[in-house]
Amino acid sequence: MLLAPVANSDMLDTTSTTTSTTTWQFGRSSGVLDRAAKPLEGLYACANSTSVARRNPEVVVFRSAFLQNISIDTMPLLTQSQADDEEYVLVASLDNARNLSNILKAITFKDHAIFSATPNGLKVTVEDSKCMQANAFIQAEIFQEFTIKEDLVGFQVNLTVLLDCLNIFGGSTVPGVSTALRMCYKGYGYPLTLFLEEGGVVTVCKINTQEPEEPIDFEFCSSNVTNKVILLSESLKEAFSELDMTSEVLQITMSPNQPYFRLSTFGNSGNAHYDYPKDSDMMELFKCTKTQTNRYKMSLLKPSTKALALSCKVSVRTDSRGFLSLQYLVRNDDGQICFVEYYCCPDEEVEEE
Amino acid sequence: MKFRGKIIDIACLNHFTRVITTISKLTKTCVLRLTPDNLFFVLSEKVANGGVSMWCELSEANFFDEYQMEGVSSEDNEICLEVTPENLSRALKTVQNAKSVKVKLTKKHCPCLTVAAELPTLSSSSRVVTHDVPVDVIPRRLWHEFKEPNMPDFDVSIYLPPLKTIKNVVDRMKNLSNFLVLEANLSGEMNLKIETDLVSVTTHFKDLGNPPWGEDASQAPSQSRDPEAMVQARVDIRKLQQFLMGQQVNPSKAMCNIVHERVVHLILLHEDVSLQYFIPAVA
Incomplete structure (x- = not known):
């Protein structure tokens, strides 16, 4: 297996200890969560108690039974049997496929996506130009069923194709109409099989998988983080929607002194600065230790606005090397929480001060 | 060769417009065949163009309050026109609130289907909007191409x-x-x-x-x-x-x-x- 589980696989480990050097620990030290940990715990509880499964158990039982039976009764063509079901190394079911498709949309800027599944959930990674990486985390609890037979299952698929498959019924947003999904994978060399059902119509998709590439390790450690702010997403959405896209770079200044948190662009029609005061209502956390100014390619940051649009909170961090980490907290249709994370290298041309 | 039809009922007008719009989405040009009882929109593409064909049949009585037509001759009591349904659809869409709409075959500088709509007015003088949609009259020797397709012997x-x-x-x-x-x-x-x-x-x-x-x-x-x-x-x-x-x-x-x-x-x-x-x- 080419996947390096070192720092990445336990990112999803909700119980990992603070001593771990991973960059993302749910409910622990770094990231969006340390400040937001308490409200999040509340949200988790809330999400669980109101999840579809609890509200309407019969529906879920019926639906999952339906999806399980597809391969046996109604689809002799597929030459699948119950025995095959046991061969799957990964089976994940969702009552609402939108909970997966929405979050995957947030990281769709390249076709190739690396999937790594662990007993804790699913991580999907997309990279661009070896300079930026986006990860979407969907915890096992989000799925109505999540069965994995190995510690790590990794494969690569075409993300655009996967999204078209997940939205095969049009991705209806009408309440009460949702696409049920059962996603199965038999292992190395096999296609990723999706069973989708909406209104009694069933679609079976077999997406060919590819050799998983090794995701880049950005070595972004929470111990090296120099500056960090957590913002409500709406405040950043506003700024991003007004950003001067003729500027090649976005310059981010973070400082314990004025201007605290500044976004700057240098475009055809002049320079623009967006300043956030550190005591703004929009600022959930402000923890800057050192003045840092870094430039990032606008073209690399642009895709992250998709995640921003979905999210409710965002954590912006830079480390001593000027690497940028953006962590988005995304709430799905059922009120559950997922995370999307972006890493971006600073632009080389920046002059040292 | 004469054709003149009048629609008063607004529901019929809407329905007629929807049908024409549907056809305009399917094809750029098609043949409109007028017979004493029916209107047909016909498309019979050559295989070279992908070979799609279409046959749409409307009964005049369901749309028109007045309908008069006189074919090429008494034995061939039909009229065949090549039309651009998009143009017809656009003309009809703009007159959705008309009191009445007349569609007639006219000879301006070229043969036209003239859509004349009488719009509601507050004063005593009437307001009439006229659209001329150019058409081509199809000679009788080509009519055989626009017969109803046979129901294929399907499996x-x-x-x-x-x-x-x-x-x-x-x-x-x-x-x-x-x-x-x-x-x-x-x-x-x-x-x-x-x-x-x-x-x-x-x-x-x-x-x-x-x-x-x-x-x-x-x-x-x-x-x-x-x-x-x-x-x-x-x-x-x-x-x-x-x-x-x-x-x-x-x-x-x-x-x-x-x-x-x-x-x-x-x-x-x-x-x-x-x-x-x-x-x-x-x-």
Whole structure:
């Protein structure tokens, strides 16, 4: 297996200890969560108690039974049997496929996506130009069923194709109409099989998988983080929607002194600065230790606005090397929480001060 | 050669406009055949152009309050015109609130279908808006090309699921592939399939029902056919998408006949309108 589980696989480990050097620990030290940990715990509880499964158990039982039976009764063509079901190394079911498709949309800027599944959930990674990486985390609890037979299952698929498959019924947003999904994978060399059902119509998709590439390790450690702010997403959405896209770079200044948190662009029609005061209502956390100014390619940051649009909170961090980490907290249709994370290298041309 | 029709009822006007708009989505140009009782919109493309053909039949009595026509001669009491449905649709769309709309065949600097709408007015003087839609009159020697297509000797006939559902599926499949396999059997099952290097997708519809075609119609599928056996046709996905995209009329019945690996024949029935659409199969 080419996947390096070192720092990445336990990112999803909700119980990992603070001593771990991973960059993302749910409910622990770094990231969006340390400040937001308490409200999040509340949200988790809330999400669980109101999840579809609890509200309407019969529906879920019926639906999952339906999806399980597809391969046996109604689809002799597929030459699948119950025995095959046991061969799957990964089976994940969702009552609402939108909970997966929405979050995957947030990281769709390249076709190739690396999937790594662990007993804790699913991580999907997309990279661009070896300079930026986006990860979407969907915890096992989000799925109505999540069965994995190995510690790590990794494969690569075409993300655009996967999204078209997940939205095969049009991705209806009408309440009460949702696409049920059962996603199965038999292992190395096999296609990723999706069973989708909406209104009694069933679609079976077999997406060919590819050799998983090794995701880049950005070595972004929470111990090296120099500056960090957590913002409500709406405040950043506003700024991003007004950003001067003729500027090649976005310059981010973070400082314990004025201007605290500044976004700057240098475009055809002049320079623009967006300043956030550190005591703004929009600022959930402000923890800057050192003045840092870094430039990032606008073209690399642009895709992250998709995640921003979905999210409710965002954590912006830079480390001593000027690497940028953006962590988005995304709430799905059922009120559950997922995370999307972006890493971006600073632009080389920046002059040292 | 004379033609003059008048629509007063606003519901009829809306309906007529919807039908024309539907047709405009299916084809750039088509032939309008006028007979004493019916209007036909006909498209019979050559195989070289993809070979799609269409036959839409409207009964004049259901749309027009007044309808007069005089054909080329008493024995050939018909008029055949080549029209651009898009132009006609645009003209009609702008006069949706008219008190009455007259459609007539006129000779201005070229033959035209003139749409004259009397719009509501507060003063005593009337307001009339006139659109001239140029048409070509088709000589009698070419008429034979625009006869009703024969019902193909199909292998399977099946009711279609809600068109919106198929449209969603076909739209997504279009993103993934250029060709689609449509297959159905005599047990009310229909599948839409695509297969590419990256992905294979199959959507299964069931319990659709097979229309009962009368024995005398000689169209009854051969009794010997295995009800489970699938009959299939591979079609250009854009042609099917075009058909689904244009559907403004919610049909009371939608059916599909398949001649194995030859042609897909789609039929929409709506009280007073019937639309048939033929998509040739590709290898």
